[in-house]
Amino acid sequence: MRILDRLIARSLPVFPRFLVRWVASQYIAGEDPAAALDTVERLSRHGARATLDLLGEEVTESGQAREIAQGYREVLSAIGGRNLPSGVSVKLSGLGVRRDPELARGLLGEIVAAAREVRRFVRIDMEDSTLTDTTLSIYRGLREDGFANVGIVLQACLRRTLEDAASLADLRPDVRVVKGIYVEPEAISLRDPEAIRESYVRLLDFLVDKGCRAAAATHDGKLIFATKEIMRRRGITPGGLEFQMLLGVRERLRDALLAAGQRVRIYVPFGKLWYEYSLRRLRENPAVAGHVTRQLFGRIFGFGRRSR
Ligand SMILES: Cc1cc2nc3c(=O)[nH]c(=O)nc-3n(C[C@H](O)[C@H](O)[C@H](O)COP(=O)(O)OP(=O)(O)OC[C@H]3O[C@@H](n4cnc5c(N)ncnc54)[C@H](O)[C@@H]3O)c2cc1C
Numbered sequence: 001m002r003i004l005d006r007l008i009a010r011s012l013p014v015f016p017r018f019l020v021r022w023v024a025s026q027y028i029a030g031e032d033p034a035a036a037l038d039t040v041e042r043l044s045r046h047g048a049r050a051t052l053d054l055l056g057e058e059v060t061e062s063g064q065a066r067e068i069a070q071g072y073r074e075v076l077s078a079i080g081g082r083n084l085p086s087g088v089s090v091k092l093s094g095l096g097v098r099r100d101p102e103l104a105r106g107l108l109g110e111i112v113a114a115a116r117e118v119r120r121f122v123r124i125d126m127e128d129s130t131l132t133d134t135t136l137s138i139y140r141g142l143r144e145d146g147f148a149n150v151g152i153v154l155q156a157c158l159r160r161t162l163e164d165a166a167s168l169a170d171l172r173p174d175v176r177v178v179k180g181i182y183v184e185p186e187a188i189s190l191r192d193p194e195a196i197r198e199s200y201v202r203l204l205d206f207l208v209d210k211g212c213r214a215a216a217a218t219h220d221g222k223l224i225f226a227t228k229e230i231m232r233r234r235g236i237t238p239g240g241l242e243f244q245m246l247l248g249v250r251e252r253l254r255d256a257l258l259a260a261g262q263r264v265r266i267y268v269p270f271g272k273l274w275y276e277y278s279l280r281r282l283r284e285n286p287a288v289a290g291h292v293t294r295q296l297f298g299r300i301f302g303f304g305r306r307s308r
Contacts, residue, residue, distance in 0.1 A: 017275060024278040026248035028055070029270040033075045036270035039247070040079070040086045047258045048266050050086040051123055051244075052079070055271035056094040057280075062103055065096035069107035071271070073114040080118025087121035089267060092135055105138050112147045119149075121174075126153035128182040129189070136164060143171045151213075155180030156200035157189045165206055174213040176244060177204050179220075201226045208234055208241070215265065217244035219253060239263045 029039040040050040052075055056068045072088055079086050090111060097104035108124070115122045124139055126132065139152045151174035154161050158180060165175070179196050180189070190196050200223055207214040208230060216227040224243065231241055238261040245254050247268045257264050269277065 020275060020278055024274050027246060027269065028274045028278070029247060029268045031270070031272050031274065033071070033078060033270065036075070036268055037078055037082060037084065039268055039270075040084045041082070043266050043268070044085050046255070048254065048264045049242075050084070050266050050268050051089045051121075052086055053089045053091075053125070053267060053269040054094075055269050055273040055277045057091045057127070057277070058093045058098070059096045060099045062096055062100060065094070065100075065103060065107060068094050069111055072111045076111070076114045076118055076120055079120055086268075087123060088115065089123045089125050091125045091127060092131060092138065093127055097131065097134060097138075101134055101138070105141065108138060109142060109145070109147075112142055112150050116147065116149050122150045123176060124150065124152055126155055126178070126180075129158060129184050132158070132160070132164070136168070139173070140168070140171065143173075151175060153178055153217075154203060155182075156203055157184065157191075157196050159188055159190065161199065161203055162206060165203055165210075169210045169212070172210070172212050173207075174215075175207050176215045176217050177207070178217045197223060197226070201230070205230050208236070213242075215242040215244050217267075219245055219250040221253070224253070224257070 029036040036052055040052065043050050054068060054071045054075065056064070059065045059068065072090065076088060079088075088111070090108060092104050092108065095104035095107045108122075112122045124135055126135055136152070139150065142150050152168070153176045154165055156177060156179050158164075168175075177200060179200060190199060197220070200218070204214055204216060204227060216223065218224060218227075227241065227243070230236070231238075240263075242263045242265055243257050244265045244267060247266050254264055254266070271277075
């Protein structure tokens with residue numbers, strides 16, 4: 001399956017744009033903030049919370065970074081105005097961090113301040129390992145400046161991740177735990193799926209043990225089961241630990257969690273840069289290209305469901 005996934009990922013640039021758009025439409029709320037806010041409202045009627053991601057990464061021009069920050073401030077104001085159960089997720093590379101870390105830090109600070117005004121939360125997404133140290137240090141800086149409405153992501157695949165969790169423990173961080181989407185060198189990253197799962201469970205359990213707020217972001221049935229086991233063992237009732245999923249992925253699993261009274265948050269990407277985002281994600285991680293293409297053929301030939 002891995003060879004097929006890689007072949008699919010390589011052939012993506014020759015897929016017609018409309019086809020990529022069609023596939024992407026399942027995972028992306030639209031180009032405009034209005035479409036994204038409507039998606040959040042629809043999810044909230046279902047009982048789910050959301051986090052909005054304004055697409056844009058690897059930005060190198062300060063003007064574009066400022067535009068993205070402005071887009072976040074506007075969407076936060078709309079979230080507050082409509083009283084929607086959503087925060088935002090921000091990528092530092094979208095704020096130009098590779099070119100100018102100080103600018104990115106300043107822009108993120110403005111977004112977090114705007115979120116605080118409407119009592120909303122900002123999650124700093126974790127990008128590839130070349131940005132891990134910078135991301136952790138910017139996060140610490142914001143917390144030390146007194147912002148409590150900001151959280152971080154830790155990636156179970158990275159060998160360093162438990163040490164990172166320990167080094168942040170004094171801040172009692174709010175952490176989204178993920179497997180990690182970026183393909184990293186084996187020297188710094190686990191490859192074996194079972195080893196990544198073990199690391200995930202260890203990390204989640206460690207964070208709960210240290211009194212941190214932890215969210216389990218995964219669609220992996222085994223990890224969802226393991227998370228519920230941690231909750232049971234530690235006496236955490238349904239709703240006491242958040243599950244997070246991507247828009248359009250495994251919706252039946254999402255609904256089952258909601259029906260069981262669990263707290264579920266959906267990651268909702270939106271924005272004009274959907275094409276670049278979709279291609280990059282799919283090329284970076286051939287397994288994702290595989291999931292998506294199998295779903296696409298399922299939709300065309302009717303042998304699959306829209307999502308599981
Ligand atoms: C809310 C949220 C936020 C995230 N934030 C980050 C982040 O900041 N940094 C980071 O590195 N990673 C992030 N990720 C991605 C994460 O690291 C994983 O790459 C991703 O969640 C897939 O791993 P999994 O645990 O779902 O398990 P997998 O074993 O990959 O997936 C389990 C099953 O879910 C389905 N599935 C999973 N992903 C998809 C998909 N994209 N399309 C269709 N079906 C799919 C498939 O059926 C698959 O068999 C985030 C994920 C979520 C859910």
